[in-house]
Amino acid sequence: MSAKKSCKCTSKTRNACGNCSRLRMVFLMDFELGSIQNPVYYSFQAEDRKYKDDKVLAEQMFERLSKLHRGRYHKIEVYDNQASGKPKLLEFKKNETL
Numbered sequence: 001m002s003a004k005k006s007c008k009c010t011s012k013t014r015n016a017c018g019n020c021s022r023l024r025m026v027f028l029m030d031f032e033l034g035s036i037q038n039p040v041y042y043s044f045q046a047e048d049r050k051y052k053d054d055k056v057l058a059e060q061m062f063e064r065l066s067k068l069h070r071g072r073y074h075k076i077e078v079y080d081n082q083a084s085g086k087p088k089l090l091e092f093k094k095n096e097t098l
């Protein structure tokens, strides 16, 4: 992946950004929703700065997002959006906590 920046984020940007956010979270939706793309979210940059620990940051995201998808997903995957290769950091199933 190129490191070229195609956004206008600064060190004060608060919202999520596919380039700059620290974490990328994917909700793997239930099979019955098979025609729907698995939703992908990026962490809020304000929270990236606030929470140094990836797990704590992921918990904040999950608290916010799980309400949107209540009961409709079976697994959540969390990736490091900044490391090269974007390795998976965490993975948990519905009804599990991080």
Ligand SMILES: [Zn+2]
Pocket (backbone or CB within 6 Å): 007, 008, 009, 017, 018, 019, 020, 021
């Ligand atoms: Zn950005």
